[in-house]
Each structure stands twice: as C-alpha cells, then as structure tokens.
Amino acid sequence: MVREQELIRWVRRRAPEAGDDCAVLDCAPWGTLLVTTDGVIDGVHLDWRRHGPEAFGYKAVARNLSDIAAMAGEPLWALIAVALPEGATEEQAHALYKGAERAGCRLVGGDTAVGPVASVVATVLGRAREGGPVLRSGARPGDWIVVSGPLGGSLESGRHMTFTPRVEEARVLRERCDVGAMIDISDGLGVDLHHVLDASGVGCRVEASRIPRNDVPLLRALSDGEDYELLATVRPGELPEGFAKIGTITENGAVLVLEDGREEPLPRAGYEHGA
Amino acid sequence: MVREQELIRWVRRRAPEAGDDCAVLDCAPWGTLLVTTDGVIDGVHLDWRRHGPEAFGYKAVARNLSDIAAMAGEPLWALIAVALPEGATEEQAHALYKGAERAGCRLVGGDTAVGPVASVVATVLGRAREGGPVLRSGARPGDWIVVSGPLGGSLESGRHMTFTPRVEEARVLRERCDVGAMIDISDGLGVDLHHVLDASGVGCRVEASRIPRNDVPLLRALSDGEDYELLATVRPGELPEGFAKIGTITENGAVLVLEDGREEPLPRAGYEHGA
Numbered sequence: 001m002v003r004e005q006e007l008i009r010w011v012r013r014r015a016p017e018a019g020d021d022c023a024v025l026d027c028a029p030w031g032t033l034l035v036t037t038d039g040v041i042d043g044v045h046l047d048w049r050r051h052g053p054e055a056f057g058y059k060a061v062a063r064n065l066s067d068i069a070a071m072a073g074e075p076l077w078a079l080i081a082v083a084l085p086e087g088a089t090e091e092q093a094h095a096l097y098k099g100a101e102r103a104g105c106r107l108v109g110g111d112t113a114v115g116p117v118a119s120v121v122a123t124v125l126g127r128a129r130e131g132g133p134v135l136r137s138g139a140r141p142g143d144w145i146v147v148s149g150p151l152g153g154s155l156e157s158g159r160h161m162t163f164t165p166r167v168e169e170a171r172v173l174r175e176r177c178d179v180g181a182m183i184d185i186s187d188g189l190g191v192d193l194h195h196v197l198d199a200s201g202v203g204c205r206v207e208a209s210r211i212p213r214n215d216v217p218l219l220r221a222l223s224d225g226e227d228y229e230l231l232a233t234v235r236p237g238e239l240p241e242g243f244a245k246i247g248t249i250t251e252n253g254a255v256l257v258l259e260d261g262r263e264e265p266l267p268r269a270g271y272e273h274g275a
Numbered sequence: 276m277v278r279e280q281e282l283i284r285w286v287r288r289r290a291p292e293a294g295d296d297c298a299v300l301d302c303a304p305w306g307t308l309l310v311t312t313d314g315v316i317d318g319v320h321l322d323w324r325r326h327g328p329e330a331f332g333y334k335a336v337a338r339n340l341s342d343i344a345a346m347a348g349e350p351l352w353a354l355i356a357v358a359l360p361e362g363a364t365e366e367q368a369h370a371l372y373k374g375a376e377r378a379g380c381r382l383v384g385g386d387t388a389v390g391p392v393a394s395v396v397a398t399v400l401g402r403a404r405e406g407g408p409v410l411r412s413g414a415r416p417g418d419w420i421v422v423s424g425p426l427g428g429s430l431e432s433g434r435h436m437t438f439t440p441r442v443e444e445a446r447v448l449r450e451r452c453d454v455g456a457m458i459d460i461s462d463g464l465g466v467d468l469h470h471v472l473d474a475s476g477v478g479c480r481v482e483a484s485r486i487p488r489n490d491v492p493l494l495r496a497l498s499d500g501e502d503y504e505l506l507a508t509v510r511p512g513e514l515p516e517g518f519a520k521i522g523t524i525t526e527n528g529a530v531l532v533l534e535d536g537r538e539e540p541l542p543r544a545g546y547e548h549g550a
Contacts, residue, residue: 010372015383017352023384025352030305037354037398041390077292077300079312081396097285108290109298115316121356121396123312
C-alpha cells in the first residue's frame with residue numbers, strides 16, 4: 001500500500017527544498033518562495049453531490065493556505081487544476097471558482113478538464129516573512145508546545161470544509177513569540193507532533209488535560225485529522241489570544257500525561273491521507 | 276457544457292497575471308516568475324493500465340514544461356499532486372515519480388492520495404529569461420509565423436507521451452530572432468494560432484504547402500492536438516535549425532492558402548481539452 005509520506009520521503013531524498021509543509025525556494029533578493037500543492041477528490045476528501053462545487057473550490061485552496069500559514073508565510077497567488085464530472089454546468093464551474101476565490105488568495109491561473117471524477121488540485125505560492133520560514137525542524141528542548149484552537153470532530157461537524165486557514169494567527173505568533181517549529185494539524189495532533197519531533201530530533205511531554213478540544217473524547221482530539229489548527233513550539237512567555245499551551249519540548253521520548261496522572265507514549269495514530 | 280477556455284477567461288477577467296501559457300508573476304528584483312499547472316487523468320489524457328505510471332509522471336510534467344517553453348522561460352522547479360488508484364504498489368508510485376523526474380525539472384514537492392481514478396497534476400515554476408516572457412499578444416503584422424517541428428498524428432504515434440518539451444528550441448529562437456509572440460501547440464495549430472491572433476489583434480496568411488507534417492493529411496496537421504511544438508511569430512530573417520516558416524502575420528483576417536492556390540478561412544477547429 002502506498003502512503004502519502006512515501007512521496008514526501010522520496011522527494012526529500014532528492015531535493016532539500018522539499019519535505020516541510022511547503023517547498024522552500026530561494027528567490028533572493030526578492031525573498032524565499034513557498035509553494036505547496038494539494039488536492040480535493042470526490043469520494044476521498046469531499047462528496048461532489050452532497051457538498052457541491054463551491055466546497056471543492058474553497059477547501060482545495062484553504063488546505064494549501066494552511067500549509068503556507070504553517071511556515072508563517074504570506075500567501076500571494078493560487079492556481080487551480082480542475083476536473084469536472086461529465087455533464088457539469090457552467091454554473092457549477094463558476095461556483096467552484098468562487099469557492100476557490102473565497103478562500104482568500106489571488107487566483108492567477110489554472111486548467112479545467114472534464115474527467116470521470118470531480119477533483120480540484122490547488123497550488124498556492126507565498127513568501128516567507130522576515131526572518132525566514134518556520135520549519136518543522138526548529139523545536140528546542142524547553143519550548144512550550146502550543147495549538148491555535150480546539151481539536152477533533154472536524155469531519156462530522158463540517159469544519160473541514162469551512163475552516164479559516166490560520167494565516168493571521170501564524171503571523172501574530174511569529175511577531176510576538178520566539179517560534180521554534182510549526183506545522184498545521186491536518187493528519188491529527190499525534191501524527192503531526194511526531195513529524196515535528198522527528199524533524200527536530202527532540203521529545204515532548206504533552207498534558208492531556210490541557211488539550212483544547214471540541215465536543216469529542218481525548219483520543220479523538222489526538223487523532224482526528226483535518227483540524228487545520230496550528231501546532232507550534234515557542235520559547236516560554238505570553239501567548240497571543242487563542243493559543244493554548246499543551247506541553248513542553250524535551251530532549252527525547254514522546255510522553256502523554258493522562259488526566260489521572262498516568263503517563264503513556266504519545267500515540268502516533270491519526271489520519272494519514274491515502275493510508 | 277464547460278470548456279477549458281471558460282476557466283481561463285474567468286480567471287483573466289479577475290487577474291491580469293493569468294491567461295497566457297503561464298501565470299506571469301512579478302518577483303523583482305529576482306525576476307519574473309512563470310507558473311503553470313496541468314493534469315493527466317486516467318481515461319482522459321492517458322490510460323493507466325495501458326500506458327503505465329511512468330508515462331503519467333512524465334507527461335504531467337512535460338506538458339507544463341511545454342508551457343514554460345512557450346514563454347521562452349527557464350524551468351526551475353516542479354511539484355506533483357498524485358492520485359493513485361486503490362491497490363497501487365510502491366513500485367508503481369516510484370515509476371511515476373521517476374517519470375516525473377525524467378521530464379527534466381527538479382522535483383521539489385508534492386502530495387499523494389489514493390483515489391478512485393489515477394491522476395497526476397503537475398505544477399512547474401520557471402523564470403522569464405532576460406527581456407521578459409514572450410506572450411501570445413506580441414504578434415506584429417509582417418512577422419513570419421514559424422513552427423518548431425512537424426505536426427499531426429501525435430496521439431496514434433504515441434508522441435504525446437514521449438515528446439521533448441521545446442525549452443532549448445525556445446531559448447535559441449529567442450536569442451537569435453526578434454520574437455513577437457509564442458504559444459505551444461497543444462490544442463491544434465488552427466486553435467492555437469487563433470489564440471495568438473485574438474490576443475494580438477492581428478490576422479494571418481498561412482500557406483498549407485509549407486506546414487511541416489507527420490504522415491497525416493493537411494487537416495490533421497491543422498487540427499490534431501498534443502503536438503507540443505512551438506508556434507511563434509518572428510521578424511523576417513534567418514531561422515534556427517528545425518524551425519519552418521508557414522506564413523505571415525497580417526493586419527486582420529485569418530487566411531489559409533491551400534496547395535492549389537485557393538484561399539479559405541483558417542479553421543478554428545481543433546482539439547480543445549474538456550470540450
């Protein structure tokens with residue numbers, strides 16, 4: 001079985017620019033270009049008949065904006081490659097493009113084909129803000145682990161189609177705090193925090209009681225995907241509104257402290273696209 | 276029915292950067308960024324079982340490289356968003372990535388999902404060479420109309436999977452000639468030349484007998500898609516090897532001079548993706 005992480009590993013072995021939330025491309029003296037591409041497919045991420053074309057356009061661009069946010073970047077431009085199902089109308093196409101536009105990034109190009117399955121692949125380009133992009137690999141022992149909002153239940157609540165990419169929150173966090181590492185929570189807190197630990201060569205101690213969560217049990221807040229909240233590590237200090245501390249970066253190990261004080265390994269479980 | 280040109284028109288009304296072979300994005304003083312995105316879908320552009328994953332990877336990137344070539348750009352980076360069919364193996368995924376790499380552009384990122392239909396959407400980023408990108412809108416009355424190679428029969432010959440994007444040819448043409456406009460022939464000579472005429476506000480006089488063609492009748496050389504040769508307009512003068520003059524840009528009208536001397540309107544007919 002092929003997994004999403006496989007392509008990422010494969011590409012990373014060949015190109016040092018790849019492997020974070022976005023590709024990081026040197027365009028000095030203009031700046032550092034951030035590029036990410038990701039799709040929404042009927043029957044995999046959304047349902048064309050149930051959710052409609054507007055949701056396809058919105059979610060495709062918003063997912064990629066979340067990747068730009070995860071590197072504290074400034075989104076600039078989006079392109080979309082659309083496959084419409086046979087018999088799609090112009091009204092449906094327009095609704096799709098409007099959804100893409102509503103996500104909040106300037107649409108500068110794209111391609112449309114008619115195919116057997118509806119899909120929208122968006123590419124978003126952005127620029128790293130002053131100080132460079134925030135990578136997954138920058139977590140330091142002693143950093144606080146913070147999240148930008150409550151987790152879990154995104155799929156059944158519909159939030160996975162309506163979430164606002166945390167571009168502004170990332171900008172503010174970067175401005176006010178000494179940020180070590182950042183990632184967006186798309187595969188689930190457990191999985192995505194492990195990505196940060198692996199990339200940074202560090203450990204963590206997460207306190208279950210501190211994880212802000214929607215109306216779901218703890219395990220769901222840890223493992224549900226598609227939250228699109230930010231997970232960051234920062235030097236201890238005052239946090240901007242909306243951010244909550246859930247633990248601390250340590251030298252090694254990945255510990256989850258349960259509400260009754262027992263300790264467990266932080267589960268790697270979660271939702272991996274394509275798994 | 277929705278057509279590919281519809282998205283392009285829709286986007287162009289909103290963003291002046293869009294509407295040519297690539298989006299043209301100002302990243303001064305680094306330069307002008309060219310970005311294009313385009314997909315290959317099972318059952319539409321290729322057949323997964325018959326042509327195999329390597330062809331999907333190659334063609335997805337090569338199509339986009341052809342768009343960079345059409346603006347005389349220098350390709351720099353590629354990303355691919357892959358949908359693999361259920362049950363795809365790691366070997367198939369690797370073959371796909373290798374095909375993408377073989378197209379000749381540095382792979383810096385991407386995404387893989389498992390979906391109901393195999394597809395690869397590639398995004399290629401490049402930089403305009405000195406003097407800026409060559410647009411579709413630059414054709415001037417008196418320019419020669421030239422093509423970079425023989426046309427027609429790409430689908431049945433298999434050339435649509437194995438073509439070499441004309442990046443080098445475009446660079447040389449730009450260096451040696453005063454190029455007005457350029458486009459790659461993906462939808463058919465008739466359609467793509469009309470794109471240039473419309474964008475430039477000019478006409479043409481094409482001599483059928485001069486159109487270099489593969490082993491196909493004239494109409495096929497005019498209307499077959501997927502040639503991925505260059506169509507350019509240049510000030511009269513010596514042409515680089517491989518380029519053939521097929522006509523002249525005029526003030527208005529679009530005339531095809533047949534081999535017996537009769538004149539006809541140049542057909543707009545051709546292969547429009549998604550039509």
